[in-house]
Amino acid sequence: MQIFVVKKAKVANAKIDRLIERPQNMPDTINVRLIVAVIFVSIILSFSAGCVEETSKTSNVDLYVDAVTLKENNQKEKAIEKLNQSIQTDENFSAAYSQLGDIYKEDKNYQLSARSYEKATELNPWSFHDQYNLGQSYQSMEEYKPAVKAYGKACEIKPDHLDAHLHAAESYYQLNDYDNALAYGTKAQNIDASASSVQELLGNIYDRTNNYDSAIASYKRALELDSENPQIMKSLAIAYIKTSRIEPAKELLLSSVALNPNDSLAFQHLGFCYLSLKDVDRAITAYQKAININPKDWEAYKGLGVTYALKAASSKDDSYKAKAVDQWRQSLSIKPDQNTREKLIKYIEVYSK
Numbered sequence: 001m002q003i004f005v006v007k008k009a010k011v012a013n014a015k016i017d018r019l020i021e022r023p024q025n026m027p028d029t030i031n032v033r034l035i036v037a038v039i040f041v042s043i044i045l046s047f048s049a050g051c052v053e054e055t056s057k058t059s060n061v062d063l064y065v066d067a068v069t070l071k072e073n074n075q076k077e078k079a080i081e082k083l084n085q086s087i088q089t090d091e092n093f094s095a096a097y098s099q100l101g102d103i104y105k106e107d108k109n110y111q112l113s114a115r116s117y118e119k120a121t122e123l124n125p126w127s128f129h130d131q132y133n134l135g136q137s138y139q140s141m142e143e144y145k146p147a148v149k150a151y152g153k154a155c156e157i158k159p160d161h162l163d164a165h166l167h168a169a170e171s172y173y174q175l176n177d178y179d180n181a182l183a184y185g186t187k188a189q190n191i192d193a194s195a196s197s198v199q200e201l202l203g204n205i206y207d208r209t210n211n212y213d214s215a216i217a218s219y220k221r222a223l224e225l226d227s228e229n230p231q232i233m234k235s236l237a238i239a240y241i242k243t244s245r246i247e248p249a250k251e252l253l254l255s256s257v258a259l260n261p262n263d264s265l266a267f268q269h270l271g272f273c274y275l276s277l278k279d280v281d282r283a284i285t286a287y288q289k290a291i292n293i294n295p296k297d298w299e300a301y302k303g304l305g306v307t308y309a310l311k312a313a314s315s316k317d318d319s320y321k322a323k324a325v326d327q328w329r330q331s332l333s334i335k336p337d338q339n340t341r342e343k344l345i346k347y348i349e350v351y352s353k
Contacts, residue, residue, distance in 0.1 A: 060089040094123035113137045128157040147171040196225035215239045230259040264294035283307045301331035321351045
């Protein structure tokens with residue numbers, strides 16, 4: 001503001017100097033001086049008329065700039081205070097709401113970040129930054145309906161933005177809206193087919209819609225792009241199990257648990273593979289590891305029960321029957337409404353004799 005005022009004053013002085021530089025034949029009268037004085041006063045008054053409004057705007061911007069500086073210096077509470085002051089000065093200052101959203105999101109306060117981004121997008125609906133971050137805030141809170149709305153707008157603003165399309169697909173997937181999930185996932189693939197996260201998500205969508213061949217193809221592409229990812233290995237293995245390809249599933253699961261030895265689900269499916277291959281002892285070991293990692297894994301208890309039943313038959317040792325019954329009962333206590341409930345109850349009755 002000071003620089004602006006100085007510049008205005010210099011312009012006014014220059015005009016006065018040019019008026020005073022009169023031709024030599026012009027008489028030096030008081031009228032000339034009076035005219036100059038009137039012009040000077042008029043200039044000052046015209047400048048002063050808009051000074052209050054300009055000062056208000058500049059003060060508002062200053063508060064915003066101060067807040068950004070404070071945020072960069074990790075003084076977030078003071079930054080929030082400045083931004084709120086800025087909003088009080090101008091409740092339609094979208095940049096202040098956006099900056100508030102950034103601070104709250106950075107602190108994982110997604111409820112407040114969503115509220116701030118909502119206001120920012122209301123004032124400036126074509127801000128990709130605010131629409132995208134609004135989507136991320138809602139997705140982090142597992143509120144997927146408003147998330148897909150925000151991501152959809154972000155994709156409209158930037159049709160070639162990979163992450164916006166990927167996150168939109170992820171959110172639709174969580175809503176079990178697989179048609180829209182596939183649509184956005186396919187767009188993401190068209191943007192960058194070399195992104196393993198896109199191929200993995202497409203695999204998940206195809207798997208959920210029972211299109212296992214397409215799921216396997218997508219998981220394979222994902223694994224080619226990210227060969228040390230145990231999650232992709234496990235997902236591909238499960239797709240193989242669903243298509244009765246047990247041996248390659250087993251090998252993938254062994255690689256997966258080597259990279260992530262705390263994955264109970266991988267051990268559970270590894271137990272199923274060994275059980276299917278009639279390798280009873282290894283099946284027992286795998287199921288027991290799954291249970292040790294996750295004592296609430298009712299499917300592992302059920303599988304372990306079946307394995308003990310097979311062990312009882314092959315060894316002629318009735319003690320394994322009692323172990324089988326214990327595992328089935330444990331499975332039912334954790335998941336009473338499982339779809340194999342009646343079958344397990346019958347097994348318990350038979351093997352308890």
